[in-house]
Structures are given as structure tokens and as C-alpha cells.
Amino acid sequence: MIQRLIQERLGDLPPGQAEVARFIAQxxxxxxxxxxxxxxxxVxxxxxxxxxxxxALGYPGFPEMKAALAGQVKDQLSTLERLHRYDESSVEPSLLRRALREDMSNLSGALLSVDEEALEALASAIVQAKETYILGLRSAHSLAYYLWFYLSWFLPHVQLLERETIWERITQGTSETLFVGVSFPRYTRLTVEALxxxxxxxxSTAAITDSSVSPxxxxxQIVLAIPSKPISFIDxxxxxMSVLNALILCVVEKCKDHAEERLEELEHIWRERKIYL
Amino acid sequence: MIQRLIQERLGDLPPGQAEVARFIAQxxxxxxxxxxxxxxxxVxxxxxxxxxxxxALGYPGFPEMKAALAGQVKDQLSTLERLHRYDESSVEPSLLRRALREDMSNLSGALLSVDEEALEALASAIVQAKETYILGLRSAHSLAYYLWFYLSWFLPHVQLLERETIWERITQGTSETLFVGVSFPRYTRLTVEALxxxxxxxxSTAAITDSSVSPxxxxxQIVLAIPSKPISFIDxxxxxMSVLNALILCVVEKCKDHAEERLEELEHIWRERKIYL
DNA sequence: ATGTAGTTGCATAATTTGCTGCATATATCC
DNA sequence: GGATATATGCAGCAAATTATGCAACTACAT
Incomplete structure (x- = not known):
């Protein structure tokens, strides 16, 4: 695998050649x-x-490196073909393949069944709420955090709830407060109780969960149902994740003018504080 | 499409050229x-x-025909054929559809390019390490958290690093300590510096990132590269997420006997503490 | 048979692609 | 700040690939 080779030697490569190596690896x-x-x-x-x-990478000349690349690409093509053909029942697919295939089927399932109106409605509700609280516990915390992280770029009123602050926030809320619960099977009891x-x-309440009949x-009031078959004990x-992206973009769409200048502001402070490379 | 062209004219082609045409079409x-x-x-x-x-097929010369073939092959690689076909049918795809399709293509890209050896190696390293630290900041925190959450079910030595504890942990580490950095474009500076x-x-170090030439x-020492095209400003x-599932399952596979009884234990305490519904 | 039209392969010409020496630019070390 | 080492681009050269003229061959018709 040529990428491995490049990765190993990228550090010792002069700048121009490193640029080329990066291009080839990517x-x-x-x-x-x-x-x-x-x-x-x-380049x-x-x-x-x-x-x-x-x-420098050890090939006798450029044509040999190109041949190595070609070989790799041909390999990919043949696996692609195998995947396309009759679901290879004979060959034992690897863990990675199984996981990815399972998720591809989950995504196409979502394509068919996710309710766009619910997505729209949730986006509107988030934008219009005076306060928006997002709660996801245990594994769903990753989703809740992700959603909060991006929304808070544009909407300062969006808060991520932690275990410690759930009840205080709920008791402070009004009908202009939106509470978004995120939970998937096996539903965390506390999330359901909080909702x-x-x-x-x-x-006002909304749920991001796996089905419209989830607890x-x-x-x-708004249910964003995203069906998802688990793989092994993990769901x-x-x-x-993909639907959350759509939700985030939908929210951004709804405050477009504001969002654009906001992104510029952020860009500015990121540079100033050297957050990113 | 060149195969169509060949099919049309195969009858009028002299025997030698027809042989060549068949080879190319097949x-x-x-x-x-x-x-x-x-x-x-x-041939x-x-x-x-x-x-x-x-x-004879109408190209100015051989290189042009070769370029046509190359273009076709590249198309097959870049996205799954199916995705392309559906795409053409629907006129104006919604945000949700765009996001889901983009991610399906990301998944199929991962299917082709993710290095299974690297996945295996990382899983082994995680299991064998005396301490395993996972660090992901900003948006990547969601991934780091998710990985940590499941791994910690089975491996108590896996820790999620927070901003506050990075340097203390690093200075305490030895070669038996595994540090896993998680970051995607635009790479968070602090994560790179910590690694x-x-x-x-x-x-010992490992990275979960978007390419083998990422910062x-x-x-x-181990790079798990998962290419991922961004949608709008979000990548x-x-x-x-899907590859992390594979990684988690791979880790569990490596401590199978231990993992099974561990799951039973967990099941027990979940019931006792009424964590899930 | 013999001629004609068309196809093919060989040899060679033309073009493209890959390689290398040298001068210039850049970075590093003292 | 000067000297050494290294990297880069350019230009020219070598090698490969592609294109073509020509003669030989085949098939078919007269």
C-alpha cells in the first residue's frame, strides 16, 4: 500500500515532493x-x-510508481464489483465490511422513511425557541453533543444539558423553551423521564429517536424518527449522524443572513486564537 | 459510454479490430x-x-480512447453506481437527501479505502496497552466520546481525555501507554500538539483521521484513515462513526471470552439500577 | 485464374513522456 | 553573515508510446 509508504517517509521529504506525496495519498x-x-x-x-x-519513495522510476497506483485502483475496482454483484454469500465479509454495509442500508432506510416535515418543523422550533435544551445520555450523548456543538455556533440559546442540570433547567422552562431529547434503543430511562x-x-418538546412509537x-410534540438496525450489541x-447534519444545515438555512456573517466572525476568531491548523 | 459505441459498430468492424473491441468492452x-x-x-x-x-470508433487517436475509458473507470470508483442513477431521476434533492446521499458515498468510499490492517492493529494496541487515552476536541469530541463509551464497558484502562487533563496524562505515560488522537479537517491544533x-x-500513538497524510x-504509529467529503461547512x-463501530467490535472480538461475561454483568447492573427502560 | 478492395503487420516516423545535468534558489549550520 | 548542503526548475536528451506508409495477405467477384 503506497499510502503507508508515503506516511512513513512524509516527514523526511522536501516540501515540493511532500506536496506531491500528499496529493497522491489523497x-x-x-x-x-x-x-x-x-x-x-x-500540485x-x-x-x-x-x-x-x-x-525517493524507492521506485526505479515514475512509471513503476504509477503501476503500483494502478494496481491498487484495480484492486478497489474488483472489490467494488464484488460488492455490487449478488450479495456475496460465499465469502465471509470482514467486520469492517459488515459494519459499513449495515450502515449503508441504514442510510438508505433513512432516505426512505425519515419525515422531512418533521425535520423542517424541528429546525424551525429550534430557531424560534427562546431557549433550546438538548439532552442525550450515555451513547446518545455523542449525538447530543455533536448537534449542540454546531448549533451553538449560530444560536447562543442552545444548551447541552448534563445530568447535573436537568431538573433545574426543566423547572425553569416555559412554553417558549424547547426540550430536545435524544435517545435510541435501549432507551435511557433518565432521558425519557426528563422529556x-x-x-x-x-x-415544548421534541425527540430524536429511532421510531415514532419509541418511548x-x-x-x-415533534418526533424525528431515524430507524437504525443495530450491529451486534451496538446500535x-x-x-x-447524517440526519443531524441535515438538521443543522436546515437550521442554518433558516437564519441564513445571520449565519453567514456569523461564520465570518468565527473564522476570524479561529485564526486569531489559532484553534485550527 | 464506450461499450455502447462498440456494440453499435461491432458488426461493421474488421475481424482484428473486432477482437480488440470485444476485449475492451469486456x-x-x-x-x-x-x-x-x-x-x-x-488480444x-x-x-x-x-x-x-x-x-474507427471515431476518436482522434488511441490516447483519447484511453482517456474515455479512464473517465468511465473513475466514475465507477467515485460513487456507487446506484447512487448516481437515483440522483439523475430526482430533480431537486432536498437537504436531507443530499446529506444522506453524500454520506452513503462516504461509506462506500470507506469500504474501498479503509485499511483493515490498520483497524486490526489499532484494536490490538488498544487491548494490549496498559493505559489507553482517547482525545478528540470540538466536533471530534463526539467521536472520541462514543469510542470511549463503548470501550470502557470492557476495558477499564481506557480513558477519555479532557482539555484539562491532557498534559498531566501525557507526562505520566510510558511506551505501554497508548494515545489515540481523533481529529478531522480542519484539524484542531491542540489535538495535533498533544499527539x-x-x-x-x-x-505509543495512534490517529483516527481523514487521511494518511493528515497532520x-x-x-x-498507527493511522486509521477514513476519507470523508464534507457537506457544506460540516464534515x-x-x-x-461506522468505522468506529467496526473498531469497537474488533476490540471486543479480541477479548471475546472476557467480553461475554462482562456483558452479562453489565446487563445485570443495568437492570438493577434501572438504567434502561 | 486474375483483379480489386480491404485488412493486417512490419518498419519507421512523429509525438509524447520520462529522465538527468546544470544553474538558481532556499534553507541550515557554523 | 557567509559557507555548505539541499531542493527545485529548466532545458535538453533518452525512452516510451503512438501514428503512418508500404507491402503482403485474404476474401470475394468477375
């Missing part, structure tokens, strides 16, 4: 069809540098 | 990487005949 399928000169053009270095990289309490106290749904969050 | 993925002479050799025909076929420091202090990879974690 776009092997593209690079496999290009000549040395064309790669050089893409912005001379043809010579590309050829010298091939040699129930929120509803009882007259807060959360009983106490939620995958791949599909929910 | 093995486009092979042919896309071969020179005219090599194709001639395979048992001279180089000239191959070139003449290209012209760098961990490596410098002699800890994290430079300081990681989706749907594919990484």
Missing part, C-alpha cells in the same frame, strides 16, 4: 491516470519533482 | 491502464490494429 484514483507532468501541474511543481518523488417532566411542565415519542449512529 | 478496467501495444499483445494483434480501432507531545514523550499522521462523521 487522490490515488486520480493520480493513477495522470502523467508526471499532469500531476506536477495539479504546482515541475514534472521533475514528481519523478524525483517516485525515486416526560418537560412536557408535564409545559415546555420518547409519547412525550414529544449504530451512522444514520442519525 | 475488460474496460484492465484496458484503461494498458498501452496500445499491451492490448495488442493480449494477439498488432499495435497498429489497436490504434486503428480507436480511430506530537505524546510521541515525543515516548508513548496527525506524522506523529502516529460529516457518518463514515467515521
Amino acid at each position: 487522490n490515488p484514483q486520480e493520480a493513477a491516470f495522470l502523467t508526471a507532468a499532469q500531476i506536477g501541474l495539479r 504546482g511543481v515541475s514534472e521533475s519533482t514528481v519523478i524525483r518523488l517516485a525515486m 416526560e417532566a418537560a412536557r408535564a411542565k409545559g415546555l 420518547l415519542a409519547a412525550y414529544a 449504530s449512529f451512522s444514520a442519525p | 475488460n474496460p478496467q484492465e484496458a484503461a491502464f494498458l498501452t496500445a501495444a499491451q492490448i495488442g499483445l493480449r 494477439g494483434v498488432s499495435e497498429s490494429t489497436v490504434i486503428r480501432l480507436a480511430m 506530537e507531545a505524546a510521541r515525543a514523550k515516548g508513548l 496527525l499522521a506524522a506523529y502516529a 460529516s462523521f457518518s463514515a467515521p
Whole structure:
């Protein structure tokens, strides 16, 4: 595998060659069809540098490196074909393949069954609420956190609830407060109870869960149902993750003008505080 | 599509060229990487005949036909055919559909390019380490948390690092300590710096990131690269999520006997403490 | 049989692609 | 700040790949 080779030696490579190496590692399928000169053009270095990289990586010349890339791409093509053909019942698929395939089927399931109106409604509710609380516990905390993280870029009134603050927040809420519960099978009891309490106290409620008949749904005015078959004892969050992206983008869409300048502001402070590389 | 072109004209083609045409139509993925002479050799025909076929099919020359083949092959690789086909039918895809499709393509990309050896190696390293620290900040915190949450069911030595405890833990580590950094573009600076420091202090290091040439990879002994195209300003974690599932299952596989009784224990305490509904 | 049209392979020409020496630029070390 | 080492691009050269002219061959018709 050429990427491994590149990864190992990237540090010792001169800057120009390192650029080329990065391009090849990130776009092997593209690079496999290009000549040395064309790669050089893409990266912005001379043809010579590309050829010298091939040699620096230990190949006798550029054509040999290209052949190695071609071999890899051909391999990928054959596995792709196998995947496409009759569900290979004979071969034992690896753990990785099983997980990814399972999630692809979860995503296509979501494509068919997720209710776009509910998504829209939830996005609107989030934007319009005076306060929005997001609660997800145990594994669902990852989803709740993710949702909160991006929403809080644009909406300062969105808060992530922790175990410690659940009841204080709920008792402070009004009908203009939106409580979003996130939980998937096997539903965390506390999340359901919190949602129930929120509803009882007259807060607006929403649920992000696996079905419209989940225990959360009983106490939620808006239900975003994302079916998801578990793999082994884990119930995958791949599909929910994807739907959350749609939700975030939908929210951003609803405060577009505000969001754009907000992104610029953020960009500015990220640079200033050197948050990202 | 070149196969169609060949099919149409196969009847009018002289026998030698027809042979070549059949070969190309049946093995486009092979042919896309071969020179005219090599194709001639395979089919048992001279180089000239191959070139003449290209012209007979209406291309200005052989390179152009090869480029057409290459383009086709690249298309197959970039996304699953199915996704493409559905895409064409629906006119204006909604946000949700776009997000889900993008992620399906990310998953199929992962299916082709994720290095199973790296996955195995990382799982082994996690199980064997004396201490395992997982660090993911900002959006990647959701992934780090998720990974930690499940691993800690079986492996008490797995810890989730918070901003506050990074440096203390790193300075306490030995070569038997595994430091797992999780970061995706745009890479959080602190995560990269922590991984760098961990490596410098002699800890074992691993990275879960988007490519083998990501900034994290430079300081990681094991790199789990999960390519992922971003949607809008968000880079989706749907594919990484799925690969994490595979990683978790792989770890569980490696301590199978222990894991089973552990699950029973957990089941017991969950019931006792009424964690789930 | 003999001629004609069309196809093919070989040899060679033309073009493209890959490689290398040298001068310039850049970084590093003292 | 100067000297050494290294990296890069350019230009020219070598090698490969592609294109074509020509003669030989085949098939078919007269």
C-alpha cells in the first residue's frame, strides 16, 4: 500500500515532493491516470519533482510508481464489483465490511422513511425557541453533543444539558423553551423521564429517536424518527449522524443572513486564537 | 459510454479490430491502464490494429480512447453506481437527501479505502496497552466520546481525555501507554500538539483521521484513515462513526471470552439500577 | 485464374513522456 | 553573515508510446 509508504517517509521529504506525496495519498484514483507532468501541474511543481518523488519513495522510476497506483485502483475496482454483484454469500465479509454495509442500508432506510416535515418543523422550533435544551445520555450523548456543538455556533440559546442540570433547567422552562431529547434503543430511562417532566411542565418538546412509537415519542410534540438496525450489541449512529447534519444545515438555512456573517466572525476568531491548523 | 459505441459498430468492424473491441468492452478496467501495444499483445494483434480501432470508433487517436475509458473507470470508483442513477431521476434533492446521499458515498468510499490492517492493529494496541487515552476536541469530541463509551464497558484502562487533563496524562505515560488522537479537517491544533507531545514523550500513538497524510499522521504509529467529503461547512462523521463501530467490535472480538461475561454483568447492573427502560 | 478492395503487420516516423545535468534558489549550520 | 548542503526548475536528451506508409495477405467477384 503506497499510502503507508508515503506516511512513513512524509516527514523526511522536501516540501515540493511532500506536496506531491500528499496529493497522491489523497487522490490515488486520480493520480493513477495522470502523467508526471499532469500531476506536477495539479500540485504546482515541475514534472521533475514528481519523478524525483517516485525515486525517493524507492521506485526505479515514475512509471513503476504509477503501476503500483494502478494496481491498487484495480484492486478497489474488483472489490467494488464484488460488492455490487449478488450479495456475496460465499465469502465471509470482514467486520469492517459488515459494519459499513449495515450502515449503508441504514442510510438508505433513512432516505426512505425519515419525515422531512418533521425535520423542517424541528429546525424551525429550534430557531424560534427562546431557549433550546438538548439532552442525550450515555451513547446518545455523542449525538447530543455533536448537534449542540454546531448549533451553538449560530444560536447562543442552545444548551447541552448534563445530568447535573436537568431538573433545574426543566423547572425553569416555559412554553417558549424547547426540550430536545435524544435517545435510541435501549432507551435511557433518565432521558425519557426528563422529556416526560418537560412536557408535564409545559415546555415544548421534541425527540430524536429511532421510531415514532419509541418511548420518547409519547412525550414529544415533534418526533424525528431515524430507524437504525443495530450491529451486534451496538446500535449504530451512522444514520442519525447524517440526519443531524441535515438538521443543522436546515437550521442554518433558516437564519441564513445571520449565519453567514456569523461564520465570518468565527473564522476570524479561529485564526486569531489559532484553534485550527 | 464506450461499450455502447462498440456494440453499435461491432458488426461493421474488421475481424482484428473486432477482437480488440470485444476485449475492451469486456475488460474496460484492465484496458484503461494498458498501452496500445499491451492490448495488442493480449488480444494477439498488432499495435497498429489497436490504434486503428480507436480511430474507427471515431476518436482522434488511441490516447483519447484511453482517456474515455479512464473517465468511465473513475466514475465507477467515485460513487456507487446506484447512487448516481437515483440522483439523475430526482430533480431537486432536498437537504436531507443530499446529506444522506453524500454520506452513503462516504461509506462506500470507506469500504474501498479503509485499511483493515490498520483497524486490526489499532484494536490490538488498544487491548494490549496498559493505559489507553482517547482525545478528540470540538466536533471530534463526539467521536472520541462514543469510542470511549463503548470501550470502557470492557476495558477499564481506557480513558477519555479532557482539555484539562491532557498534559498531566501525557507526562505520566510510558511506551505501554497508548494515545489515540481523533481529529478531522480542519484539524484542531491542540489535538495535533498533544499527539506530537505524546510521541515525543515516548508513548505509543495512534490517529483516527481523514487521511494518511493528515497532520496527525506524522506523529502516529498507527493511522486509521477514513476519507470523508464534507457537506457544506460540516464534515460529516457518518463514515467515521461506522468505522468506529467496526473498531469497537474488533476490540471486543479480541477479548471475546472476557467480553461475554462482562456483558452479562453489565446487563445485570443495568437492570438493577434501572438504567434502561 | 486474375483483379480489386480491404485488412493486417512490419518498419519507421512523429509525438509524447520520462529522465538527468546544470544553474538558481532556499534553507541550515557554523 | 557567509559557507555548505539541499531542493527545485529548466532545458535538453533518452525512452516510451503512438501514428503512418508500404507491402503482403485474404476474401470475394468477375
